[in-house]
Amino acid sequence: MSGSAFNAELLKLRELERVTGELNAQIQSTRKVDNALLENLSDDELTKLQIENTKLKHRLAILKQSIGEETKGTGDDVAVNSDEIISITEHLEKLFAIAIAKAYPQYSDTAAVVAPVGNASAKFGDYQCNNAMGLAKKFKEAGINKPPREIATEIQKHCPSSPLIDKLEVAGAGFVNVFLNKDYAVGALSNLLRKGVKPPRVPKKRILIDFSSPNIAKQMHVGHLRSTIIGESISRLLEFLEHDVLRINHLGDWGTQFGMLIAHLEDCFPNFLNESPPIGDLQAFYKESKKRFDEDEEFKKRAYNRVVTLQSGEPNSIKAWQQICDVSRIEFQSIYDRLDVKITERGESFYQSRMLSVVEFLRNNNLLELDEGREIMWPDDTKTGIPLTIVKSDGGFTYDTSDMAAIRHRIEEEKVDWIIYVVDSGQSTHFKAIFKAAKRSGILDPDSHRVDHVNFGLVLGEDGKKFKTRSGDTVKLSDLLDEGLKRSMDQLRERGRDQVLSPEELRAAQESVAYGCIKYTDLCHNRISDYVFSFDKMLEDRGNTAVYLLYAYTRICSIARNSGADFSDLNKVLDTFNITLEHEKEWKLAKTLLKLNDILIKCAKDLLLHFLCEFCYEVCTVFTEFYDNCYCIEKDKSGKILKVNHSRILMCEATAAVLRQCFAILGLKPVNKI
Incomplete structure (x- = not known):
């Protein structure tokens, strides 16, 4: 809870x-x-x-x-497994909520305010309850003068015991400082090594994530990069939290543009009914058809006719449409394979019959109004802003119609609890209107369903303008990935890695760095902001970059391998050796690893992945401090191993396990050698 x-x-x-x-x-x-x-x-x-x-x-x-x-579970002890990594912040919020209610029943509805203490202030504990000042203000408003420090002391006295807490101290003007228990940390990290990284317990939901969404007959470009990468990582995060996740690709595979494509296909490949048309460049094919549509009136008339035959289900037009879609699917899938993206196609064409149904539904509920020949719907009862166009004056449908049909299908037929649309910020007004209209029509019940528009900013070039090629064209996603591969190989060769890695290892390292840096650069920024795309910066091996993290992870994994001891069976090692946290850097690393579930819950709540990226960077920097100050393997001058500190190598393995799970969510593929 x-x-x-x-x-x-x-x-x-x-x-x-x-x-x-x-x-x-x-x-x-x-x-x-x-x-x-x-x-x-x-x-x-x-x-x-x-x-x-x-x-x-x-x-x-x-x-x-x-x-x-x-009152079950609200006694002096809040149940928690002493060997399980839990959300520490949520656990402390429950404890202090009980403490406040016991100490001051008149303010029992006060939410506990708990925050982690920065590493620079470790002497003040690990977490703080900061409610005393707020409660003092409430008392003052009621005519009672009660100092915050006195309030904090009462909260401390009434706080239930917990295996997570070593001690509580009141400090400063009225902070209750929480010091974590080392025994709990040892048990939790040992359990992590025995059973793997387990997700925090959250209420399970059925979630549909709508992301990527390219258009048929157009190549994927850098504009699709953010939706694809962000949507994939959100899917991975929510799947790790054991939600039932549907990954949906809302393809642009329907509409008037297919009339001109079908007409052009008939002219260029008249035998298309018997042979698949060898369209080498679908983007060029689209441009050719558009040029004819704009310049040739006879062709335009035939194109409009093909729209009618397609929408009426005429077999030849359907066949031509399917062949055009198939060519695009092959290109899209090649991109998804390279980025390791899993997604199910469900284009606009899927909702054709459901658009008829939703129009009838809205009409029957008197929600449509005639406006200059078209049928519109106001998003809410105020009838302000821009209305949705549900039926055009020629009887056709719009994006508004398909999105209303889609949200209705997702709630009523797919039975989802939560819908997430990963679409650029330019569509914010549109989705606000769709969500309001769905609520007004009764399709969407805010008490039962959650809907989010996960918006994101632009990808900019190093000149600070929208990312384009030198000629001013949109950057193709395939070209961007190819350039990433070239740059990563150049960097690996500069480091001499081609001399020590096998061809297979080198290729794996090349792909890990290339695709990893493209994904991570996108995810490590707050998605709402624009960001500058620079291969030079993203391939740097210092700072919060994928290259730094991947190299750090590989080094961490090599420590156990280079110790000369057998760490292949961690259960066996743990049966013989215990984790000890005597050095301050050991304890600091342990506490950092214990933050994992807090971070995952925060990312899932806000649908922001940059918090997870920051956590990965923090883990790596804190691990470096640990490794520089705590010998894991002691050697003599000749390099002979004199002593292996099994406890510290177990901490290395725990660090690697946490990073590995975070990388899996972010879509990074670490390698054993780099």
């Missing part, structure tokens, strides 16, 4: 207790009725009073039972 949900339950509990108190008072009042008065009551009046008393007792019994159920 999240902190906010827990606070809501606690508030409900207090209300139940209040009502119970009132009922008790009523019963006691009834019991105190003078016997003489009872004797003077008529039989009907006495019977009525007895029935009312019985009802009150019954309600009291039900409320007491309800209170018993609500």
Whole structure:
């Protein structure tokens, strides 16, 4: 249960207790009725009073039972497995919510405010509860002068015990500092090594993620890069959290442009019904058809006719349309394979029959209005802003129609709880209108369903303008990936890696660096912002870059391999050796690794991946401090191994396991040698 949900339950509990108190008072009042008065009551009046008393007792019994159920788990101990990595922040929020409610019942609905303490302030603990100042203000507003430090002391006294907490201290103006327990950290990290990295426990949902969405007959370009990479990583994150995730590619595979493509196909490849047309460059094919459409009136008329025959299901037009789509699918899939993207196609054509259905639904509910021959729908009852065009004046449909049909299908037929649209920021107004219209029509119930537009900024060139080729054309995604491969190989050769790696290892390292740096550069920025695309910067081996992380990971993995000891079976090692956290850098690394679930929950809540990138960088920098100060392998001057510190190498393996899981979510593919 999240902190906010827990606070809501606690508030409900207090209300139940209040009502119970009132009922008790009523019963006691009834019991105190003078016997003489009872004797003077008529039989009907006495019977009525007895029935009312019985009802009150019954309600009291039900409320007491309800209170018993609500208070399960809110005793002095909040249940937690002592060997499990949990969300520390959420756990502490629950503890301090209980403490505040016990210390100050009048403010039992106050949400606990817990924040991690920066590494530079480690002497003040690891986390802080910062509620005292806010509560002092509330007391002052009620005419009571209560110092924050006094409030903090009361909160500390009433905080339940927990295996995560070593001690609590009140500091400064009124902070409650939390010091984590080393025994808990040892147990949690040992369990991680035995069982692998496990996800935090969250309520499971059925989630549909709409991302990538290129257009048929057009090549994927850099504009599709962000939607594809962000959508894939969000899918991986939510799948790791064990949600039921549908990855949907809402292809642009329908519309008037297919009329001109089909007409052009008939002219260029008249035997298309018997042989698949050898269209080498579909982008050029599209440009040719568009040029004819703009310049040749006869061709334009035939193109419009082909739109009609396609939409009516005429077999030859359907065949031509399918062949054009097939050529595009091959090109799209080659990009998805290179980026290791998994996605299910469900284009606009899928919703054709459902568009008819949603139009009928909106008409029947009197939500459509005639406007200069078209049928429009206002997103909300204020009828302000820009209306949706549901049916054009010629009877055709629009993106508004298909998106309304899609959201209805996803909620009513797919039965999803949460829909995520990964589309650029330029579509924000459109999606706000779609979400409002879906609510107004009753398709979307905000209490049961969540919808998010995961918007993102532009990819800019080093000149700060929209990323283009030197000739001013849009950058093809395939060309961008090819350039990444070339640059990464050049860097590997400059480092002399081609002299020590086998051809297979070199190729794996090349792809790991090339595709990893493209993905990571996108994800490490706040997605809402624009970012500058620069191969020179993304291939740097210092700072928060994929190259730095991949090299760091490979070095970490090599430590156990170079120790001369057998770490192939970590369970066996843990049966013999324990993790100890005696050195301050060992303890700092352990606490950093324990942040993982907090970070994953934050990323899932806000649908922002840069927090995970920052965490990976923090893990690597803290590990470097640990490795520089704590010998894992001691050697003599000749290089002979004198001593192996198994505990510290187990910490190396735990670090590698955490990074490996984070990389999997971000779509990075680490290699053993680089």
